[in-house]
Amino acid sequence: MPVRNRRAAALPAKLSRSWLLVNAARSDDFAPALASEADSVILDLEAAVPEEEKEAARANVVDALSGGMTAWVRISAASTEHWARDLEALARLSGVRGVVLAETEEPEQVTFTAMRLRAGTPVIALLESALGIENATAVAKAPGTFRLAFGVNDFRKDVGVGEDPLAMAYARSRMVIASRVGRLPGAIDGPPGNADAEDSVRESSAVTASMGMTGRLVLSRGQVDWVNRALSPSEDELSWAKDLLDKHRAGAAVGDGSYLPRLKRAEKIADLADSYGLWNA
DSSP states (O other): OOOOOHHHHHSOGGGOOEEEEEETTOGGGHHHHHHSSOSEEEEESSTTSOGGGHHHHHHHHHHHHTTTOOEEEEEOOTTSHHHHHHHHHHTTOTTEEEEEETTOOSHHHHHHHHHTSSTTOOEEEEEOSHHHHHTHHHHHTSTTEEEEEEOHHHHHHHHTOOSSGGGGHHHHHHHHHHHHHTTOSOOEEOOOOTTOOHHHHHHHHHHHHHTTOOEEEESOGGGHHHHHHHTSOOHHHHHHHHHHHHHHHTTOOOOOTTHHHHHHHHHHHHHHHHHHTTTTO
């Protein structure tokens, strides 16, 4: 049985930074993905799997998630015939941590998906079109929605915009605001290019963080650590938070109008550092 990275396995999905997509038709890739530093692993039954391999990929997922493995699963869009088949295969599997619903455009699609799964199974709504972004707030507030994720490439094809961050700033902002209105964890950004080098991944992930998104899809295991680092508190933030909290515990901190907000921010940074194992690192 594949061994899940212990730190990642214990991390709540609401805090997951890296979401590693694994082609469900390639079962040999499951174990390396689970042993990686990816905060969450998604077995992909949708875009990565050719039509003629759908059934075999489904069988791979059933075997894995009924044999002791736990993972998320990206399922087909509600508008396709594969949606019902995917859900039927997953409905009774104890290893399903949650599902990622492709091409989400309406809140009902999330709710109907959740209703076909075990009670309480979280659903990440993947927004990949203009209509999905337009309905982001309604989707965020729908029963069953756990987080929003951005299908960047399909969105660009649908709308016709370039890859410049400015061209997609509106869509990302809509998702961030919708997540806040729906009281969801931070939105998950789309992936870097599969062959992007470290500098490029860090640069684009800095855009993700600056937009207020707290997670990112990842296509390559080699990019996981770069995404994790980019979406974690920086060394300067950790040092500042530790210094402020040490002074606070010693009663030496100076109180003014900004003190309580700064203390709250320092506590949040410290909590994230604990969750991500950053203090020892």
